Amino acid sequence: MLETITxxxxxxxxxxxxxxxxxxxxxxxxxxEDHETPRHRVNISKTFYxxxxxxxxxxxxxxxxxxxxxxxDETRPVERVSWNDVQGFIQKLNEKEETDIYRLPFEAEWEYxxxxxxxxxxxxxxxxxxxxQYAWYRKNSEGKTxxxxxxxxxxxxxxxxxxxxxxxxxxxxxxxxxxxxxxKDPLGPSSGLxxxxxxxxxxxxxxxxxxxxxxxxxxxxxxxxxxxxLIKTG
Numbered sequence: 567m568l569e570t571i572t573x574x575x576x577x578x579x580x581x582x583x584x585x586x587x588x589x590x591x592x593x594x595x596x597x598x599e600d601h602e603t604p605r606h607r608v609n610i611s612k613t614f615y616x617x618x619x620x621x622x623x624x625x626x627x628x629x630x631x632x633x634x635x636x637x638x639d640e641t642r643p644v645e646r647v648s649w650n651d652v653q654g655f656i657q658k659l660n661e662k663e664e665t666d667i668y669r670l671p672f673e674a675e676w677e678y679x680x681x682x683x684x685x686x687x688x689x690x691x692x693x694x695x696x697x698x699q700y701a702w703y704r705k706n707s708e709g710k711t712x713x714x715x716x717x718x719x720x721x722x723x724x725x726x727x728x729x730x731x732x733x734x735x736x737x738x739x740x741x742x743x744x745x746x747x748x749x750k751d752p753l754g755p756s757s758g759l760x761x762x763x764x765x766x767x768x769x770x771x772x773x774x775x776x777x778x779x780x781x782x783x784x785x786x787x788x789x790x791x792x793x794x795x796l797i798k799t800g
Contacts, residue, residue, distance in 0.1 A: 568722055571615060571798075574663060575628045579615035579798055580723045582679050586610070589677055590744055591778035596687040601741040602778045609750045610678050616671065617795035619643070619714035619725050620733060621655075629658045636790035641713035643731045643793040649761045649785035652734055652794050659796075667800040670736040673780070674752045675797060676764050680728075680777045682721040687776045688728060689720035694772055701729030701775050707768035711790075727765055728775040731793035735762035739782035760784055767791040 569581040590605040591598025623633050624640035626647070634646040647655070652670065660666050671679070682689050690696055698705060700720070702712045711730055719725045737754025739762045754762070760782040766775030769791055773779070783792065 570618065570723070573798075575625055575659070577621070577625055577796075578618040579796075580618050582610075582614050582616050582675075582722065582797075584610050584613055585678070585683075587678050587681055587683075588685060589674055589747075589778075591687075591776065596776060596778070597773075598778055599780075602744070602780055604744055606744055606747060607749055608674050608678070608747070608752060610675060611751055612799070614675065615798040616675075616679050616724060617797070618719075618723060620731055620793045620795045622714055626655065629655055629662065634788070635711075637711045639711075639713065642711045643714055643726070645711060645731050645790045645793045646788045647793065648788045649734050649783075651788070656796070665800075668796050668798050670734055670794060671797045672751075672753055673735045673737045673762050673764065674747075676733070676735055677777055679722060679724060680720065680765070682724070684721070684777075687778070689777060697728065697772050697775065701726070701766065701772075702768050703729040703766055703770050703772060703775050704768070705772065709768065711768050727777075729766045729770065730768060731765075732763040732767045732770075732781060732789075732791055733765045734792065734794040735764055737762045739780070763792060 586609040589608045591602035620643035626644040738758030740755040763781035
């Protein structure tokens with residue numbers, strides 16, 4: 567089990583070690599879409615902490631003093647928050663913690679942490695029947711989010727990296743970015759119209775919950791299927 571820290575509002579974060587991995591999807595094994603290819607080697611050069619869970623409604627309320635979520639429950643992930651809304655949360659959390667090192671994960675950081683040293687379509691063996699042990703998605707969610715941490719974590723102790731809510735990434739989305747991505751600590755395109763979403767959600771089919779699956783959305787969109795988790799750098 568890797569090191570875990572807890573911040574002032576009770577948010578648990580797991581230490582993610584540096585390392586390298588093959589990013590993207592496999593055309594033959596998982597019928598990856600074009601924008602998930604080509605598979606390419608990425609080096610994550612620095613240690614960071616990632617939220618053990620998606621940010622909860624309790625944590626959001628602690629900072630923002632409101633709860634925009636459709637599925638109200640302080641133990642469930644906050645949703646109906648846009649990428650722009652999340653930037654406001656991050657700014658206030660950094661102020662409360664007297665730091666400037668909380669942010670959304672870049673897409674490469676997210677996939678590296680989700681895979682947790684695996685190379686299969688999911689963070690466990692490929693048998694799709696196992697997914698219900700790790701993810702809330704269309705098959706088992708009953709059309710709603712669920713409290714974080716109720717299902718199995720991946721090998722690095724991160725829960726709900728598959729399903730429950732799609733998670734905002736820091737990057738702009740570009741379909742062909744993988745063909746030109748740097749191999750070390752890629753930060754995504756310098757500009758764009760939509761931000762990256764990762765992980766699948768309670769309404770997703772199993773295929774959209776894969777580690778390599780990429781979605782996109784306008785940074786001002788709010789949806790009951792979209793939340794986020796943070797990383798802490800430095």
